[in-house]
Amino acid sequence: MRTSRDDGPAALLRLVATGQAESRAELARLSGLAPSSVSLRVEQLIEAGLFAEEGAGASRGGRRPRRLRLARQAGAFLVADLGAHHARLSVVDLAGAPLALDELACDIAVGPEETLTAVIASLRSLAHAHGLRDVPVRGVGIGLPGPVDPATGQVVSPSRMPGWNDFPVRDFVADHAGVPALIENDANLMAVGEHRHSWPALDNLMVVKLGRGIGCGVIVDGRLHRGRGAAGDISHVRILSEATVDCSCGHPDCLEAHASGAALAAALGAHGIEVERPAQIVDLVTDGVPQATSAVRTAGRLIGDVLTGLVNFFNPDALVIGGSLSEAETLVSTIRGVIYERCLPLATRNLEIATSRAGRDACILGAGHLLLDRSDAWIDHILDR
Amino acid sequence: MRTSRDDGPAALLRLVATGQAESRAELARLSGLAPSSVSLRVEQLIEAGLFAEEGAGASRGGRRPRRLRLARQAGAFLVADLGAHHARLSVVDLAGAPLALDELACDIAVGPEETLTAVIASLRSLAHAHGLRDVPVRGVGIGLPGPVDPATGQVVSPSRMPGWNDFPVRDFVADHAGVPALIENDANLMAVGEHRHSWPALDNLMVVKLGRGIGCGVIVDGRLHRGRGAAGDISHVRILSEATVDCSCGHPDCLEAHASGAALAAALGAHGIEVERPAQIVDLVTDGVPQATSAVRTAGRLIGDVLTGLVNFFNPDALVIGGSLSEAETLVSTIRGVIYERCLPLATRNLEIATSRAGRDACILGAGHLLLDRSDAWIDHILDR
DNA sequence: CTAACTTCCTTTGATTTCGAAGTCAAACGG
DNA sequence: CCGTTTGACTTCGAAATCAAAGGAAGTTAG
Known part of the structure; x- marks a missing residue:
């Protein structure tokens, strides 16, 4: 995990804010600064009203640490x-x-x-x-x-x-x-939320957001990868399907046109099942409505197909699936199955495929x-x- | 462009080695260190036999800089x-x-x-x-x-x-x-060679190596992206084709099984044209042998299809095509055409698609x-x- | 309870690094 | 020519940082 500079007062604040450090000693260990320097800086941060001292922490065999936390102010x-x-x-x-x-x-x-x-x-x-x-x-x-x-x-x-x-x-x-x-x-x-909250030890992460649309965020080397601003787009890859559907981007058969929440809603609408929000699709699947289950499984296969190539290419430590549709167990297990079946063993041998842990607040x-x-x-x- | 630590004596050596700095003043500017500190460090590096002074450089309006270079020793x-x-x-x-x-x-x-x-x-x-x-x-x-x-x-x-x-x-x-x-x-x-030699100002690069096999190296944020060691694999993405060909990885219709130099050689062999090295394919295309041109064009389309999704996802500053097959103009222009046609405008608006500039020594x-x-x-x- | 050890934090002088002013050596401009 | 300006280093005191030792406040073991 990497942030901005690794020294400077802001680095100490980050360590305390993220809960990685709670005492001067821990700050010294994690920041690489000398204990004396840490003490000085902490003093300044307390004076500036950014840190507060909060009694003593648990001893680890010696003197008890003086616990530091962010000041409310x-x-x-x-x-x-x-x-x-x-x-x-x-x-x-x-x-x-x-x-x-x-x-x-x-x-x-x-x-x-x-x-x-x-x-x-x-x-x-x-x-x-x-x-x-x-x-x-x-x-x-x-x-x-x-x-x-x-x-x-x-x-x-x-x-x-x-x-x-x-x-x-x-x-x-x-x-x-x-x-x-x-x-x-x-x-x-x-992606950043999932990474910092749930997978701080992993450096390379793909986070797919399945909701009305299909989004994806990428963490490389502990940092968000932006490219020129469009990085992480997976929704306009061309996929193979029986019926051709034109996408808003002008090309036919984009992933989004077949497998997004909006596309699923449209497909179900054609069967006379009206859907307003993606979460309702999850309910339909949970209720065992066959058209919904079938549609979601097809979408899962398409998404999995696309992710296969990206997982081989990017070789992440984990693939996290979030967004409101990720609560459909069927969808996630279909995606997981396709990836494990089709990716290189080298790419999947240590790959975690998980659903969002940070949830809706990610x-x-x-x-x-x-x-x-x-x-x-x-x-x-x-x-x- | 990012390397290891940005301070320390090794950083100064890197700046001189890569030709970014030639004088103490430039070192100070680029390293962020104080001029006095740079002088001290340079002194040490000269004493240790790593740097050598080489007369004076061109004046930029004031005192002429004392040029530094790596010592032969x-x-x-x-x-x-x-x-x-x-x-x-x-x-x-x-x-x-x-x-x-x-x-x-x-x-x-x-x-x-x-x-x-x-x-x-x-x-x-x-x-x-x-x-x-x-x-x-x-x-x-x-x-x-x-x-x-x-x-x-x-x-x-x-x-x-x-x-x-x-x-x-x-x-x-x-x-x-x-x-x-x-x-x-x-x-x-x-990928590292192309990046440092030809595109040092760009931070995100995809370098595709087309030879007997198909390889790819990825530069993210100025550094080589390794993932868990398999990153950059693009050769085992499944593609759509008329005839099914089994790949050595156990899956059918991998890109490599259809579009690599080895695959092209096999395809040409079926037409009675014996090919030993990928470079010979380039010769055949240059000579206008129709089967070779056609095969290469098909391969280019397949490779371009695969790269389309990856370019959307990774959103690089440049896509560099290298390897011995990259000398086939037809192949490169086919790939370029597919990518510009099918990628998101956002992904291609500033995308350079170029052939290797570092050549065979990359x-x-x-x-x-x-x-x-x-x-x-x-x-x-x-x-x- | 006491002695030994651990861990946390502070104190202290040494070292490194900085920054601002000074020196040097050139180009520039009458 | 001879000042002025510009940029490239150097010098030197101030500030930041460190490393090592010491004090504080615990735990542990006999």
Whole structure:
């Protein structure tokens, strides 16, 4: 696992925030700094109000450590995970742990200004409602269901976000919230969340998000791989199928056109079964509705086929399947079966295939972690006074 | 572009070796160290015999810089790129530039002990023949046509290297040569070579090696991505074809079974055209032999199909096509066409698709660079006396 | 209970690294 | 020519960091 710089005060804060270190001694061991230097820095961090001492911890055979934790006053991040029709909002502490959660109904299609303004206002009132008025906000993180250019913080040619193309989301949010903003694709946030929360020891991870669409985030060497902003796209690979379906991208027979939640809903609709949200598909499968089970199994085979090649190529330590459809046991086991059958033994001999462990908050956790990773600047600034 | 640590004496040596810095001032700028610290370190490196001063460079408006370069005595690496039937041998300086080149006929199928012993002996005599007896050897690098486990330095279930499975190649070479050994897959070495030699400014690269087999090396964030040792495999993706061909891996219709140099040779053999080496296929295409052109075009389409999905997923800055078959213009243009037609615009808008620029020595260059990246230990050791 | 050991943290002087000012050697411009 | 400017090093005191020793506060074993 790798973050920003491995020294500096922000590194100590990260170690404490992520729960890796609880005492000066642990900080010294993990940071590589001399114990004396750690003591000095911790002193500064306590004076600056970022750390707090909290009694003594358990002895490990010698003197008991003086436990360190983040001060409440250290700050919080505002985080929103935007879907097509609603947003999950959260105030998280610097460790990424949710202090408050809320949902907001909002149609992303009304355009960026209106949506983002409403989201920011709701985030602020959420913080106030939970008595966090006195906790400084250190950053805002927004997850979006479309490709984000990491260089500019803009959404680039999204398929389901009319009016958002090339809109300067990052600048808009940073201006309106008055703090640094992080804009990221939702599948990428989910990947970071799963990695940090559930698989911190693994360096290479693929996280597939199966919901209305099909997304994928990739962790390489402990860090999110963005490429030029489009990395992780698996939904527009061409697959082989009997009936040809045209995809919104203009090509025929993309994976997304056959195996996404939206595609499944459409297929079931043709059988007279109306589905509004992907979660309902899970219910149908659980209830043993044959058309649903069959459709999901077909989708699983198609997804598994595509993932086979990617697993061979990327050779990850784990493949995590998340998103609302991942709760359909049938879907996951079909995918798992295809991969184990068809991948090279070398690629699967140590491969974990698991469902999401961070659950529905994975995106929020991920945003918190990324914001913490980028906290060097304001931490240094606070200490410099 | 990222290497090992960014400070320390080895970092300065790397900057000079790679030609990024030629003076103390440049070293200070690029390393982030204070000019005074750089001067001190350079002094030590000169005393240790690793650096040499070489007159003054061109002025950039003020005092002329004192040019630094690697001392001849600083050392050299021995490098071998092993193919199925012959090996390319080279002595390279610390910058990775070949000081001497040679070829050795050797059948890799006779087993690891015999092959490696012969290779090491030939490397030593190559160095002696070029008057490098007094230059210390700092490491040996070996490229192999099979998957290498980065943790153990062993070859893992190679398809065309009988007797090599689980043989401790790295330990054997290190013991017999008496210096640290680097063992790596040949496509991976090629990727590093292309990256450092031709595309140092790009961070994400796919390098496809088309020869007798199909290999691929991946550079992520400036560093070689190994995964668990099998990363970069693209040859056993299932493709769709009319006639079914079984692959050595046990599955039907792998890319390699249809589009590799070996597969092309077999297909041409069925038409009564005997081919021994992949390069001969290039000649046939250049000569306009219709069966060859047609076969190569089909192979290009298959390879392009597979790469499409990977380019969408990985979203690289450039896709480099190397290996002996890459000299067939038809093959490359077919691949390029398929990718530009079928990939997402987002993935191709800034994508370079190019043929190898480092040419046939790419593997050797790559090995040199990787060995330099791992030179921290011995450099520190020399300075510590 | 006491003595020995462990672990955590602080103290202390030595070392490294930095940063700002100073020196050097060239190009530039009257 | 001779000052001025620019960039490349050097010098030197200040600051950061370290490593080693010491003190603090426990556990463990007889």
